[in-house]
Every structure is written in C-alpha cells, then in structure tokens.
Amino acid sequence: MSPLSTLALLALTGVCSCQTSDCSYLDLLTYLNLTTTNGAAVNMRPVKNWTTPTLVQVDMVPFGILQVDEKTQTFTSHIWINMHWTNEFLTWNASDFCGIDTLMVPRSSLWIPDVFIVEDVSDSGTIQHSPLVSLSPEGSLLAITRQRLTATCLLVVTLFPFDQQRCNFTFSSMNKASIMLGPINNETALTRTSEEFMVTQGEWELDKMEIFEYRNNISRYPDKLIYTVTISRRPLLYVVIFILPLLFFVWLDVASFFISEARGEKLSFKVTVLLSISVLLLILKDMMPSTENHLPMIAIYCVGIFALVGLSVLEAMLLSFLHDLDGYCKARSPDNCEEKIQLEEDFYKAEEAPENGPVPPDRPEGHDLLKLILKEVKTTRQEVGGPNKDEMRPGRYRRLADIIDRVFFSLYLLTAVVFLTYMYTAWISQII
Numbered sequence: 001m002s003p004l005s006t007l008a009l010l011a012l013t014g015v016c017s018c019q020t021s022d023c024s025y026l027d028l029l030t031y032l033n034l035t036t037t038n039g040a041a042v043n044m045r046p047v048k049n050w051t052t053p054t055l056v057q058v059d060m061v062p063f064g065i066l067q068v069d070e071k072t073q074t075f076t077s078h079i080w081i082n083m084h085w086t087n088e089f090l091t092w093n094a095s096d097f098c099g100i101d102t103l104m105v106p107r108s109s110l111w112i113p114d115v116f117i118v119e120d121v122s123d124s125g126t127i128q129h130s131p132l133v134s135l136s137p138e139g140s141l142l143a144i145t146r147q148r149l150t151a152t153c154l155l156v157v158t159l160f161p162f163d164q165q166r167c168n169f170t171f172s173s174m175n176k177a178s179i180m181l182g183p184i185n186n187e188t189a190l191t192r193t194s195e196e197f198m199v200t201q202g203e204w205e206l207d208k209m210e211i212f213e214y215r216n217n218i219s220r221y222p223d224k225l226i227y228t229v230t231i232s233r234r235p236l237l238y239v240v241i242f243i244l245p246l247l248f249f250v251w252l253d254v255a256s257f258f259i260s261e262a263r264g265e266k267l268s269f270k271v272t273v274l275l276s277i278s279v280l281l282l283i284l285k286d287m288m289p290s291t292e293n294h295l296p297m298i299a300i301y302c303v304g305i306f307a308l309v310g311l312s313v314l315e316a317m318l319l320s321f322l323h324d325l326d327g328y329c330k331a332r333s334p335d336n337c338e339e340k341i342q343l344e345e346d347f348y349k350a351e352e353a354p355e356n357g358p359v360p361p362d363r364p365e366g367h368d369l370l371k372l373i374l375k376e377v378k379t380t381r382q383e384v385g386g387p388n389k390d391e392m393r394p395g396r397y398r399r400l401a402d403i404i405d406r407v408f409f410s411l412y413l414l415t416a417v418v419f420l421t422y423m424y425t426a427w428i429s430q431i432i
C-alpha cells in the first residue's frame with residue numbers, strides 16, 4: 001500500500017470516529033433548541049429564578065475621534081461596544097460535542113439586553129450590530145457593536161485652544177429592575193486598547209478614560225455605567241493662526257507710534273491693523289459657541305487687542321486733527337495764534353537787522369552787489385524755506401499733540417504689557 005492511500009484511510013477512519021458523536025454546529029443548535037425561532041427565548045430574560053438580576057457588562061472602546069463641535073456641543077466618535085451577559089438556559093458540555101467551545105448564534109434568535117447610551121443623538125443607521133453573538137458552554141454571550149456615535153457633551157471652551165474636554169457616555173437600561181451594569185475591563189486596559197486602535201483623532205488627543213458605576217437610591221444594583229472620556233486639543237494650529245498674529249499686530253501697532261505724523265500714513269497703517277484684527281474676530285465667531293455664559297479667554301484676548309488698537313487709531317485721529325488745526329491757524333492767523341505770529345515777526349526783524357547796519361563807505365559797487373545777492377537769497381529763502389521755518393517752530397497745538405502722543409504711548413505700552421501678562425497667567429499658563 002502506498003503511503004498516500006494509508007493516509008487517506010487514516011483520514012477516513014478519523015472522520016468516521018467523529019461522526020459517531022455530535023460534532024456539527026447544527027447538532028449543538030438542535031440540542032439548544034435554537035434551530036427554530038422561539039418567541040419565549042427571544043423575549044424572556046434568560047434566568048431560572050426571576051429574582052436573579054442579569055449582570056450586563058459593557059466595554060466601550062473609542063477608536064476614532066471624528067468631530068468635536070463646539071457650536072452644537074456634540075462629540076462624534078467611532079466606538080466599539082462589547083456587551084457580555086449570561087443566558088442560564090444555553091449551556092452544554094463541550095466534551096459531548098467534540099469540544100465545541102464557541103457557537104455563533106444569530107442575534108435575532110436570542111434575548112439581548114436593552115442597553116443604550118443616554119447622550120446618544122446619532123441619526124438612525126449609524127449603529128452596526130454584528131449579526132451573530134458568540135456563545136460559550138457556560139452560557140455566556142458576547143455581542144459586538146460598532147457605532148458612529150454622536151453624543152451631547154458639555155464642552156467648556158473657556159480656555160480654548162488649550163482646553164481639555166470631559167465627555168460622559170452613560171450606559172443605561174430601560175429594564176432597570178432586573179439588569180445590573182458593570183464594566184468588563186478596567187480603565188487602564190481600556191485606555192491602552194483604545195490608544196492602540198485609535199485610527200483618527202483629528203486635532204484631539206485621548207488622555208484617559210474613567211469608569212463610574214452609578215446606582216440610584218431606589219434600585220438595588222448599579223444601573224448606570226458612566227464612561228468619562230477626557231480629550232485634549234492640540235493647540236498648535238490656533239497658536240499659529242490666531243494668537244501669534246494678534247501678538248504681532250500689537251507689536252506693529254506699538255511700532256507705528258514711531259511713524260512720522262506727516263502725510264497721514266500713521267493713521268492709515270493703524271486702520272489696516274484694526275481691519276486685520278476684525279477679520280480674525282470674524283473667523284473666531286464661526287468657531288465659538290454662543291451658548292457660553294463666560295466669555296472664552298481667546299475672545300477676551302481678541303477684543304482686548306481690538307480695543308487697544310482701536311484706541312490708538314482714535315489717538316492718531318486726534319493728533320492729526322491737532323496738526324491740521326495748527327496748519328489752519330497759521331494760514332488764517334486768528335487771534336489764538338498771536339503768540340506765534342509775534343514770534344515770526346521777531347524772526348523777520350532779526351533777519352533784516354544786519355541789512356540796515358553800517359556799511360564801509362569805500363566800496364560802493366561791492367556793497368550794491370552784495371545787497372543784490374542778499375535780496376535774491378532772502379526771496380529764495382522765503383519761497384523755499386518757508387515750511388522749514390514752520391517745522392522748526394511748532395505751534396501751540398502741535399506741541400500739545402506731541403505731549404498727548406508721549407503720554408498716550410507710555411500708557412498704551414503699559415496697558416498692553418499688563419493685558420498680555422494677565423492673558424498669559426489666566427490662560428496659557430493654565431496648561432503648563
């Protein structure tokens with residue numbers, strides 16, 4: 001006999017010996033009376049004594065943080081729920097069935113605990129139940145569900161973008177009197193599993209998961225299981241697109257005090273800075289919820305900087321008005337400019353004085369020529385050098401403007417420093 005046929009014979013005898021006892025899943029299903037749908041098995045809680053509560057253990061593993069919406073206060077994630085309970089009627093002796101130790105049973109033919117998530121506001125169709133539940137010889141069942149879960153969550157954005165959010169997922173049952181809820185794995189194992197399987201987190205990072213078993217005064221057993229998921233935001237993007245640009249704007253505004261007052265450039269520069277800040281404010285408005293009672297720190301920061309720059313625009317306007325007033329005053333020579341006009345007259349007298357002084361009599365031609373040149377120079381100076389004289393001798397309003405500018409600049413710098421320091425201590429240092 002060839003070795004091949006020996007092998008075939010051996011295999012055949014192996015199969016034959018197996019067929020003597022119940023080795024197929026069908027035999028086991030038949031033994032458990034699960035081949036036909038049995039209404040009682042589907043609807044009745046599977047306990048032999050009705051006073052025995054059914055312990056339902058639930059594990060929730062988030063494996064994707066899809067969206068956290070501050071506006072609608074919802075947290076969308078992709079989760080995996082394992083639910084474990086015992087059916088006292090579905091037991092068998094593994095050795096009677098060739099050692100079958102797991103049987104996959106259609107979900108529809110069994111009693112399934114009605115456990116739901118209280119915060120769930122998902123659309124229908126986001127739950128994906130596994131069609132089969134696995135059954136082991138002691139009657140313990142494990143059902144697996146995947147869900148795209150949108151849950152309400154109170155998002156506190158005061159420290160945005162350095163915020164940390166805690167969202168509760170409360171598992172509860174309508175059938176409170178007879179169902180006890182508990183976790184399968186502990187917190188650290190769950191957090192580890194979740195971190196291992198996390199596919200997408202977006203701008204968030206899973207910090208930790210905590211489990212609380214909650215029991216109200218009336219019920220005998222813990223009838224609520226709360227999973228608290230703590231996530232924290234990765235703030236870098238917001239630092240780069242928001243906080244640093246605003247800081248730059250303040251610096252630019254401080255620097256703009258050194259732009260010369262002439263030609264109104266200072267004012268238009270400051271207005272441009274103000275406009276840039278209002279663009280950022282618009283973006284911020286789209287991100288922040290209007291449900292907050294306390295203004296988020298980032299809003300205070302934006303508005304504070306807006307106000308600072310706004311004030312400095314007003315001050316620039318005042319200065320430019322004072323300068324204009326000075327110019328106007330000079331042109332029209334009204335009464336309140338007397339002092340200035342007096343000064344100007346003195347200046348001209350002083351200039352004319354040497355002309356009338358004694359002249360050496362022995363050089364008449366040279367004297368005439370010199371006189372002619374001096375006259376020419378004087379007229380040229382009056383035409384060209386007129387404005388220079390004005391700048392050298394600023395008017396009363398211009399002097400006032402200079403004082404205002406200096407005082408305002410000092411106050412502005414002080415306020416900006418105090419404000420930014422406050423922001424730092426109350427906001428950014430909270431996370432460090």
Ligand SMILES: *[C@@H]1O[C@H](CO)[C@@H](O)[C@H](O)[C@H]1NC(C)=O
Nearest residue numbers: 030031032033034089090091
């Ligand atoms: C299946 O049903 C038969 C007859 O109704 C009953 O005798 C048997 O105990 C049931 N088996 C199980 C495992 O419940």
Ligand SMILES: *[C@@H]1O[C@H](CO)[C@@H](O)[C@H](O)[C@H]1NC(C)=O
Nearest residue numbers: 154166167168212214226228
């Ligand atoms: C979340 O659950 C914890 C534990 O029971 C509780 O202390 C906390 O107030 C809950 N948070 C919210 C927002 O309900």
